[in-house]
Structure formats: structure tokens, C-alpha cells
Amino acid sequence: MSRKNIFGLYGAGGFARETMPVVLENVRNRSFGGGVSVDEVVFIETNPSAREVNGIRILSEREFLDSDFDRKYFNVAVADSFSRARLSEAMVQNDAIPLSIISKNSIDYGFNELSAGAIVCANTIITSNVTIGKFFHANIYSYIAHDCVIGDFVTLAPRVNCNGNVEIGSFAYIGTSAVIRQGELGRPLVIGEGAVVGMGAVVTKDVPPNTTVVGNPARILERKY
Numbered sequence: 001m002s003r004k005n006i007f008g009l010y011g012a013g014g015f016a017r018e019t020m021p022v023v024l025e026n027v028r029n030r031s032f033g034g035g036v037s038v039d040e041v042v043f044i045e046t047n048p049s050a051r052e053v054n055g056i057r058i059l060s061e062r063e064f065l066d067s068d069f070d071r072k073y074f075n076v077a078v079a080d081s082f083s084r085a086r087l088s089e090a091m092v093q094n095d096a097i098p099l100s101i102i103s104k105n106s107i108d109y110g111f112n113e114l115s116a117g118a119i120v121c122a123n124t125i126i127t128s129n130v131t132i133g134k135f136f137h138a139n140i141y142s143y144i145a146h147d148c149v150i151g152d153f154v155t156l157a158p159r160v161n162c163n164g165n166v167e168i169g170s171f172a173y174i175g176t177s178a179v180i181r182q183g184e185l186g187r188p189l190v191i192g193e194g195a196v197v198g199m200g201a202v203v204t205k206d207v208p209p210n211t212t213v214v215g216n217p218a219r220i221l222e223r224k225y
Helices: 014-029 061-066 081-093
Strands: 003-010 040-045 056-060 069-076 166-168 189-191 212-214
Touching: 003 014, 003 061, 003 081, 014 040, 040 061, 056 061, 061 069, 061 081, 069 081
Parallel strands: 003 040, 003 069, 040 056, 166 189
Antiparallel strands: none
């Protein structure tokens, strides 16, 4: 007889191990969206080098998808945005269902739109009227203010300060302790798709797509070959 529901967290590295206690908290409190109940929690790796970490089983992607549970839920705790997109799309194509992971110690002031597959870590604050795309990562102590629009597969490292009226394109990465200046109503500050904001950078103007900015004030990093 098949069992009920399984949740797999893709990845078993540092961020996945940090996220797993929040997963277990969500399971205990039935605080996954829609009150989903889960009977077993596992890590998933493409090619596991161990069978468990921190007392949690590690399954290969194939083992997870072939398991005899009625429903297979998942999220992806992989920092690289493009890997996160590839892995999540493969899971969805195999009928796995994305679930967001939201720490009970995060704060959501309401009137926000958060798409499927988010990971929102402890002490993160999302104020109001924020729109966020799929498979978003907000690390500990991150802050997102009013009227921000964030694309798909965006990562905020710890302690990012994203002030109001900011647009962040899909696949962007915002480094630890970066500060993004507030934009204006109708004229947001824009961080382009695939851009990287370096650790501790202070962003005071738009960042073009697929560029890296560093420093205070942030400037485009010139690569020397």
C-alpha cells in the first residue's frame, strides 16, 4: 500500500542544512500553504555521496520521484539561480509539487504576492504590496520594503536591505549586507535580470542586466583578463 506525502529538499549543502529545520518546523505546525501534511522529509541530490545528513535521509532525484508516496512535494535550496531553475523545472515535469518554506520567525505585513517555491528564512521582513516570483530565496535578516517587484529565481543573501519601489529582475543575486536605495513611485530603481550585487554594496542607481556591481556607491566591476 502506498504511503501519503513526502517532502524533498533539493540540495544537502550549507543552505539546505540551514533550511531543513524550517522545513521540519513547517511539518510539525502544518504551516505549509494550504495546511499540507507531510509523512516523511528527505534531502535530494542528483548523485548522493552519503545516505543521510544530520539524521535526514538523502535520496537521489530518481529515488525520490520513484518512491511510492501519493504526493511528492519539494523545494530547491541551491543558491545558483540557473541551477535552481533547471532542477525545479525537472521536478515539476515529473509531477512533483513545489511548496514554499516560510520561517515562523519571519514577518509578512500583508498584501504581498509570493509565488510558489519560496524559501523565507528567520528574521526576514517583507512589508506590504510586494510581488515576488517563483523559487525566491530570502536569507536570514533580509528586508524587503513596500512596492517592490522581484522576478523569478532571485536570491537575497543574509542581511540584504531592499528599500521600497525597487524592481529586481529574474536570476539576480544580491550579496550579503547589500543596501538598495529606495526608488520612486512610478520610477523604481531597477536591478536588471541576471545582475549580481556584491557583498556590502550600496546601490544608488539602476544596475544593467547581467552585470556585477560592487562598492559604495556601487559601480560596475571591470574584469581584467
